[in-house]
Amino acid sequence: MSGERTTTVIDHAILEWGASDELAPHSSIQPDCAPRSPIFDDVYFSGDGPAETNYVFLRGNNLPARFEHTAQFQIGELGFGTGLNFLVAWDRWEKAHKPENATLHFFSVEGFPLAPDDMERAHAAWPDLGERAGVLRSKLPPPLPGFHHIAIGDHVTLTLFYGDALEGLGRANANINAWFFDGFAPSKNPAMWSAKIFNEVARLSADKASFATFTVAGMVRRNLESAGFAWQKTPGHGRKKEMLVGALNKADRISKSAPWHRRAGPINPRASVAIIGAGVAGASLAYELTRAGFRPTLFEATAPASGASGNMAGLIMPRLDVGDYPAGRFHISAYIHSLRLIGAMNTPGLFNPCGAKLHATNDRERERHQKLINQKILPNGWIEPHADGLFFPQAGVINPSRLVECLIGGTDVITARVSRLDQAEQGWLVSTENQTHEFDAVIIANGLDALRFTQARGLPITGSAGQIDYFPDAPPPDHIHVTGPYCAPSPDAGADGGLVIGATYLPIDLGHHAKTSKDQTDANIASVAQSLPDLVRNLNTPVSRASVRCTTPDQLPIAGPVPDWGFYAGAYDGLRHGRREAFPDGQMRPNLYILTALGSRGLVTAPYVAAMITADLAGTPAPADHEVYEALHPARFFIRDLKRGYAKPVSAPACE
Structure with a gap:
């Protein structure tokens, strides 16, 4: 992305109420609960x-x-509106006879989301x-604007894109089994029913994906055909004489x-997945x-939350970037996602939503803050x-070890250090000192220790030791103060007092342990005292x-499938010379993933990246x-180095 297009909030839908002329003669719906869009001159x-x-x-x-x-079903929708279609689909899903632990995923795009009060009025x-x-x-x-990933029930997920429908579909990845085409009527909002829209719909569809829609308009039928969908007319509902149903002839997963x-x-x-690391x-x-x-x-070699995730406090607040870049979109989405997750846990003593102030200590920072506003x-x-x-308001202080405990829940934890990972015929062998376990897939998630595995060699991750200090008898501030360093109240809002300050940054090598010292305590105090x-x-x-x-060098996590480094070195060597050619798809180590390098913002970003x-x-x-996925992809540094002409083969010696 160029960064020139600003990332701004989008407008709530403007509604008119009392669309009584659109209700059936004997409808039980009260007219003041029936919304109409004056912009599109149509009812919801x-x-x-x-x-x-x-x-x-x-x-x-x-x-x-x-x-x-089906163990997993995906529904896609054009036009979320009041959420009615999702609510009905969710209700029918919960009541249906289906395989144990089956999951429903609902994806929808919406350009003008309803304000909370309007949504409640419609739902009445x-x-x-x-x-x-x-x-x-x-x-x-x-x-x-952008994607919002929402855990609705134990096995029901809603993914919303707020913004232009074509942009959302074009930036999405999915494998939709059934589509609900429910935008405003084609005569009122033709952009929602364009050929470009249905081409993206086809790209996001599984083989033989079905669709249904209330309209039989000629432009809709033609655009569906051009995207590869077969259609037929069937009797419509209520006053509508006919509707369309059909299916995709063949999925095109470009x-x-x-x-x-x-x-x-x-x-x-239902695959078994080994996760290396319990932070x-x-x-x-x-x-x-x-x-x-x-x-x-x-x-986990010792116990869950034994590393940085075991600190007595951590901050939940956003990192904001000027301009529209994948990194900025990632951090905002992660912040919203983490707050939603923490709120759903409803665990006493987990989170103190005290708010956070990011201080501007010089003119340059004040100018940047104004740009953000x-x-x-x-x-x-x-x-x-604020003046300073x-x-x-939504930011706060969290208890990291309690968060880890809540997230782990009933997941099995094996207390042992993993010494090596070996690919098996049908999965992976995970070896500890005394035992070997077999899994369908593995995710390396043990921070800097990821470099101990040969499969992660060459990743440019480095360690930084940090100390935080908790003063239990000190009067706490009303909210978090960030001036570079930070000071904050205790995560437990009901505590009598306590002040947390941090954090230091000192380089540290693989295999070394961070140690506390009075010098680092003094450094923390001195840093906060400046402001x-x-x-x-x-x-x-x-x-x-x-x-x-x-x-990492770009301060973003490494998250995604682990590449086959040997394949990458050969297949993409032409990038070193600036060649433009049809490069093959990257080959990955089968069912091997990595999540590491969360830096100092892992409490905010880890749930979203997971x-x-x-x-x-x-x-x-x-x-x-897809741009955010690319920004976090494990291969990004290797590809950048190739393009700059100085990539080296991934061949560092193993560190066991």
Whole structure:
């Protein structure tokens, strides 16, 4: 991306209420619950909305009969609107006879999301769906453009794209089994029914993907045909004489990503997955994999959260970048995702939502903050300009070890250091000192220790030791203060007091352990005192903890399938000479993934990246666009070095 297009919040839908002329004569729907869009001069639903959804979209796609024979089902939709189609599909999914732990994934695009109050007013029309509607409203994201990945139930996931439909479909990855085409009427909103839209729909479809829609307009039929869909007319619902149903003749799975950045999934829906490392990265993977129906097992040399994830406190606040770049989109989405996840846990003592102030200590920072405000990087209520910085009301302090515990849940944990990984005929052999285990797939998630495995050689990750200090008797500040270093109250909002400050940054090599020292405590205090001397005056002896962070040159995590480095060195050598040719798709080590280098923001980014990797393994709608996947891909540094002409073969000696 060029970065010239600003990332801004998007407008809520403008509604008119009382579309009584569109209701069936004997409808039980109250007119003041029937919304109309004055922009498109069309209604969101007519007559008995749930009955229409059941008839047009579920019956038209032969649902829920198809639910009964699948471990995973994906529905795609054009036009989320009031969420009615999702609510009905979710309700029918829960009531259907289906395989144990089967999962439903619903993907939808929406250009003008309804405001929360409007959504609630519309939902009042369907009391039978009231409980599910309340859950949906509680989990809906703020009106920020891009992808929003939402865990609705134990095995139900909603992926929303807010913004232009064509842009969202073009940036998406999915494998949709059934489509609901439910935008405003083609005569009112022809862009939603264009040939380009249906070409992207076809790209995102599984073989023989079905569709249903209320319209039989000629342009829709022609554009469906040109995208490879066969259609037929069937009797419509209510006042509509006819509707369309059909299926894709043959899926065309053309990737939007460069061949060296391709995704590797999917694998067996009930596959066994070994996760090496039980910090916040491994714990987040365990949580997401379990929800997706996989069977994860964690390996940890000592105990869960024994590294940086065991600190007494950590910050949940956003990193904001000026301009529209994949890294900026990633960090904003991760922040929203982590807050939604933490809120759903509802665990006492886990999170103190005290808010955070990012101080501006010089003119350059003040200018940057003003650009962020002008860009509307976050919606109203999520960012507040102050004279001395920016305030984030939703931010707060979290207890990392408790978060890890909540994420791990009932996942099996094997306390042993993994010494090597060997590819087996049908999966991977995971060897510890005394035993060898076999799994269908493996994810390396043990921070800097990933370099101990030959499969991760050459990745440019480095270690940084950091110390934080907790002063339990000190009066806590009202909120987090960040001036470069930070000071914050305790994660437990009910505590009598306590001040946390941090953190130092010292280089550290693989195999070395971070150690606490009085010098680092003094450095932490001195750093905060430069801007906030009153907060760190007269501090007593702290409880200190030091741990190792893992970072990359571009300050982004490494997340995705592990490349076959030998293949990459040969297949893409032409990049060294600037050749333009049809390069082959990258070959990956089968069913081997890595998640590492979360840096100092792992508590915010790990849950979101874990959802990205899980979606890849499952072949489900991606929670991020393909540019974000590319920005985190393990092959990115090797490809960059090739293009610059100085890539070296990945041949460092093993470190066992």
